[in-house]
Amino acid sequence: MSTSEPPRFDHLELERLLITFETAVKVRKRHQFYLWAQGSLQSFLPHETLLYGLGGPLSHDLRTEVCSRAVLSEEDVRRFNHGPDSLLQKAAQRWVRQGHQPLLLEVDTAGSLTHDMQALGVSRFACHGMPDLRSSHRHQPARGSFFVFLNVPTRNIGRYRYMLDLLLPHLHMAATHVCDNEHQGSGMPTTRTPSLSEREQQVLDWVRKGKTNLEIGQILSISPLTVKNHVQKILRKLNVSNRAQAAANSFKIAPQGAGKGTDEHPFAN
Template sequence: MDDSVLLTPRHAESLVRAIETSAQVRRRYQFFVWLQTQLHALLPHTVAACGAYHRGRRELAFEVFQSTMLPDPVLHLLADARSPLMLGLVGRWMEARGRAVVVDLNDPGLPLAAGPALGAVIVHGVSRPQRPAELESFFVFAQPGQPIGPERVLHLELLLPHLHATFLRVQATEQEMNNQPPPTQSRPGQVATVTERERQILGWVREGKSNQQIGELLGISPLTVKNHIQKILRKLGASNRAQAVALAITRNVLLRAELPPIE
């Protein structure tokens, strides 16, 4: 980290807000929303791979949160702790003596297939005291096509303790609520069985439209919109409209920048 980089007043305010709101994050969908809102001002990204130590497997188990499309092979590399990509990133982090570090995946010294899709990434993690090779968590942030400046390295250094604690709390909460171990590997290519009409409605829900407004846009009744939304909630396992949108984005059912066409 460049010690000459200073935290601007605007970023200091964003840091305080991110820390304060992290305490309310307990579910996976809340974590995704937190990444895309509070952390995004400090760590702009479209892909985040977050890993926590899985005691059963004795290794990190990763989940991938994305707001843009990536090739399935790249997503599988990000979700697999033993892939050449993740092993290479952990290796570079250790070479940096456990500090946040930017890694250019197009570097000839890194024979990683993910280079063209991700470009440069910034990584950081938490290891056990006096045991740098034993990781408790590890995080990878990417925004393909965008450079990663030294200020982002500073931001990740400052955010890491809260990012670590928040993600581990989410894992513990999800395990307790589901009464089963957390997933050992995310399934990037999995898509919920949402119809094209339901996907259109989700897009307008994300834009804050009411049932009445969505019905007028799509030429259907508000009651029909309501019925579609109830089906969407059941299919995605969501309890409300905001959660449904967040889950749809994480599962590639709905892209962050995509607005469904009006028929």
């Protein structure tokens, strides 16, 4: 655990922290994890993009996900999270070598990991994880987890490390709930192709072209807040965590009203 001194919280911060704890317990879907990570969690662990994986941090079958405010290309998602040479795996290797302690690193630190981060426009990142405490039991699945926060603030390093330690169990719990819930849902016999309304389809078309909420609002003559609400509904319907994944999965969309039932996809990529 971190040796950083506990930070001082005022009344409002303590209230927000309690809300962060309480809402983590309720996370069951990917879109709920996205809203929690990019909402209340940001108050204590500000970041641009969150990479996370479930399983043994160095295992080849690590199930991974990207949760980002930024618009990421599929190539970026692959380089961040997929395969033994991904940034997630390299960060996990560094974390293991450092004794499973919460890490904050600048990109000017020597090593291939920070070089790769710099190539992708990351100036500073933090990582921490939950070791797989049951890996020695052959018939039990790995339940470890690992989290990488990209483009974190340059101030209050000690506070950030402390909050990584404090919030790690809640991150692990929320991500595990998503995995368990969606894994069970993937076995349901009745599925359908997700459908979008005409307006949601228009918004997704412009998301696919890389437009921001403000730009889409100007094009469609609606407010950026309305666009944001449409984007959140699209993420839920497509069962994805960010705009890039929504664009990549747009081929699955059917006209509204087509099909019945539920559409659940496994957490694994």
